[in-house]
Amino acid sequence: MKRNLFLLVAVIAGIGVFYLSRDDSDNGTVDVAALARERARKEAAAEANAIANQLDLSVLAKQGKSQPLPEYLASDVDPSGRFWLVGNPESEFxxxxxxxxxxxxxxxxxxxxxxxxxxxxxxxxxxxxxxxxxxxxxxxxxxxxxxxxxxxxxxxxxxxxxxxxxxxxxxxxxxxxxxxxxxxxxxxxxxxxxxxxxxxxxxxxxxxxxxxxxxxxxxxxxxxxxxxxxxxxxxxxxxxxxxxxxxxxxxxxxxxxxxxxxxxxxxxxxxxxxxxxLGVSCERCHGPGQQHVDYHHSHPNDKKSQFMVVPSKLSREREMDVCGQCHTGDKAPKAAEAFGFRPGDRLEDHYDELEGHDDSANSVHTSNQIARLALSTCFKESEMACVQCHDPHKNERGLSQVFSQRCLKCHQEEHCGMQEELGPKLSENCIDCHMPKRATANLRVETIGGQVFPPLRDHYIRVDKEATGKYLDSIKQ
Ligand code: HEC
Ligand code: HEC
Ligand code: HEC
Ligand code: HEC
Ligand code: HEC
Ligand code: HEC
Ligand code: HEC
Structure with missing residues (x-):
């Protein structure tokens, strides 16, 4: 903004000079020196204006340009030929x-x-x-x-x-x-x-x-x-x-x-x-809609759905694969297979498994709910899939009590060793004790203050003494 300020000062000063020279010529004679000064001043102002404009990104943007690279910066095309690198010999950045x-x-x-x-x-x-x-x-x-x-x-x-x-x-x-x-x-x-x-x-x-x-x-x-x-x-x-x-x-x-x-x-x-x-829509879980929509448009009286998959009617494995398109941290689409998966397909026919959960191109983040949930006794000893707890058609984020009611579809409060201590409060929030948020190394960002790990829910459901302690402290306050 400094540059615009400079421009403003130049303009205001210019107006001042203009009025002064008008005053000079009030006596009827033409002051040639004043006119020459005035012309020089105008030229200088125009030049300053042009330079300022050249640097003003809002003016340049209208021309589809950016500031020209100053001479003390060097630029070169990357060896891959895909992008330009701009640097300063003095700087490693x-x-x-x-x-x-x-x-x-x-x-x-x-x-x-x-x-x-x-x-x-x-x-x-x-x-x-x-x-x-x-x-x-x-x-x-x-x-x-x-x-x-x-x-x-x-x-x-x-x-x-x-x-x-x-x-x-x-x-x-x-x-x-x-x-x-x-x-x-x-x-x-x-x-x-x-x-x-x-x-x-x-x-x-x-x-x-x-x-x-x-x-x-x-x-x-x-x-x-x-x-x-x-x-x-x-x-x-x-x-x-x-x-x-x-x-x-x-x-x-x-x-x-x-x-x-x-x-x-x-x-x-x-x-x-x-x-x-844009958006992850209905069709990534139910399959592309074209045939279904065409059919029901031309058969408005047919109340029986055609050409649509409902994940919960598939086997549990295939149902989990629907969510697994995106909720495992350790896979990458096979070449040209992106968007090739259809509900009912097997995940491994479209994606390659990646080793571990490192930072490789396509395993960027997500706390890998599929793999974590599969470790849980709840999962191993029931037919549980994701929809036992999640309604994909609603935003239920943060509604701990709603989620806790879903635990109680299979559990009773008496099953929890904390029932005596917490009484009716127990059913307000099973989540923070049994599925606490944890920072995940898969989601790492660098800031000026160091690395940050936004915490996500751990889907490995189990007894967790540390989380219990923290939760008890939080409700005492
Ligand atoms: C993230 C995956 C996902 C998305 C996105 C999704 N659904 Fe569903 N849908 C499901 C699952 C899973 C079920 C089965 C739910 C169950 O059995 O409890 C379902 C069930 C249904 C049903 C039939 C059963 C019922 O509950 O009436 C309809 C109709 C439906 N979805 C329509 C839609 C429409 C329309 C959209 C988009 C506006 C949509 N879905 C978005 C996963 C999804
Ligand atoms: C012209 C009307 C129409 C349009 C548009 C339409 N549907 Fe349907 N859909 C129906 C009818 C009719 C049914 C059967 C009755 C019911 O379940 O509601 C149905 C049922 C469904 C079911 C349940 C299938 C089952 O086996 O239970 C799903 C899932 C579904 N539709 C998804 C979609 C999605 C996703 C879209 C958008 C891409 C869509 N529908 C657009 C008319 C339509
Ligand atoms: C095509 C990819 C894709 C599929 C398929 C998919 N998800 Fe997701 N899901 C995402 C992404 C991406 C996010 C994070 C969205 C964001 O916050 O920007 C997400 C977020 C969520 C959330 C968090 C919602 C919130 O508000 O906190 C839940 C719960 C979830 N998914 C459940 C499911 C379930 C259950 C299924 C299978 C029935 C499923 N997803 C299928 C991509 C997918
Ligand atoms: C394997 C699927 C997958 C891939 C690949 C992926 N994401 Fe995600 N992303 C997710 C899921 C799932 C979440 C939600 C976190 C969770 O559920 O663990 C998410 C969360 C995010 C969020 C935070 C959204 C929020 O507010 O919750 C951003 C931003 C994001 N992804 C950007 C990207 C970008 C950019 C890329 C590509 C460089 C990418 N993601 C690649 C699945 C994926
Ligand atoms: C679909 C049914 C179902 C749902 C929903 C369910 N569980 Fe379970 N869970 C089970 C079964 C079955 C077991 C094993 C037998 C038992 O301990 O009761 C179990 C075991 C557990 C255990 C003992 C774990 C261990 O390692 O010994 C805890 C803790 C637990 N569940 C908590 C929860 C919480 C919290 C929720 C909700 C977020 C939940 N469960 C939702 C079925 C379920
Ligand atoms: C304040 C934290 C806390 C809350 C809230 C809580 N639990 Fe627990 N839960 C525990 C602890 C700690 C244990 C282990 C107790 C023990 O071994 O004496 C446990 C034990 C359990 C067990 C039995 C595990 C086993 O060994 O078989 C189940 C099932 C369970 N909880 C389910 C739930 C459900 C469902 C809710 C919500 C209605 C809930 N818990 C709320 C901390 C909590
Ligand atoms: C036993 C219940 C239960 C099951 C089963 C379950 N979830 Fe969750 N999930 C939760 C709870 C509780 C939360 C936290 C919700 C909140 O606080 O908004 C959650 C949060 C999430 C989030 C948001 C992550 C975050 O930390 O913000 C995603 C994504 C998600 N679940 C995906 C899945 C997928 C995919 C499956 C199936 C593999 C699944 N969940 C199965 C209970 C469950």
């Missing part, structure tokens, strides 16, 4: 962007062809006949997990000081801001600045939101992610603090878990932009 420095990313206009969506329609097409399910479904984290980055959908602050992110490296800074209804991340690297628009949101914001943008038909992640708790901008998971990385490709696996459908075209991150169906 740098910038990675998939567009040439001095430019802005340019989203492709739609292809204009009818995109392949493999029979997927999106949740809106179910509304007319399943309004009861639809109306509550749109409040869920599944539905909200990917969406267009309209300003009112972005949870992170875009003004007021909290919109900045500092790093350990004083010469790299980030500012999140809005202009003309578009949100941007502005990067300052030494004196050079550029901006990248936030176009898609990924993450319902119950924990976090990260942001994506298009360059051509390629989809990339932005450097700064918003973390709901503690309401701050942080480096996206896996990013190094101090770098500005805007060239991380969004691979098909990422969309496979966070959208309903995307026509994947080519490695690593080429998609048909017209094909995206």
């Amino acid at each position: 740098g910038v990675e962007i998939p567009f040439e420095p001095g430019n802005l990313p340019a989203a492709m206009e739609g292809r204009g062809t009818r995109p392949n969506k493999a029979g997927f329609l999106g949740a809106d097409s179910c509304q007319e006949c399943h309004a009861d399910k639809y109306d509550s479904f749109v409040e869920t984290a599944h539905h909200r997990t990917s969406r267009i980055a309209n300003l009112d959908e972005i949870s992170g602050p875009l003004s007021g000081g909290k919109n900045r992110m500092r790093t350990l490296h004083p010469e790299i800074g980030f500012e999140m801001l809005e202009r003309d209804e578009v949100a941007y991340q502005r990067v300052s690297f030494f004196d050079w600045q550029f901006e990248v628009p936030m176009q898609l949101i990924m993450g319902s914001s119950k924990m976090a939101e990260t942001y994506l943008y298009w360059h051509g038909d390629r989809l990339f992640q932005l450097n700064c992610t918003y973390l709901s708790e503690p309401d701050a901008w942080i480096n996206s998971p896996g990013y190094l603090d101090g770098d500005a990385a805007y060239a991380r490709p969004i691979q098909s696996g990422c969309l496979d878990c966070h959208t309903t459908y995307a026509a994947f075209e080519k490695d690593p991150n080429h998609f048909d932009p017209d094909s995206l169906i």
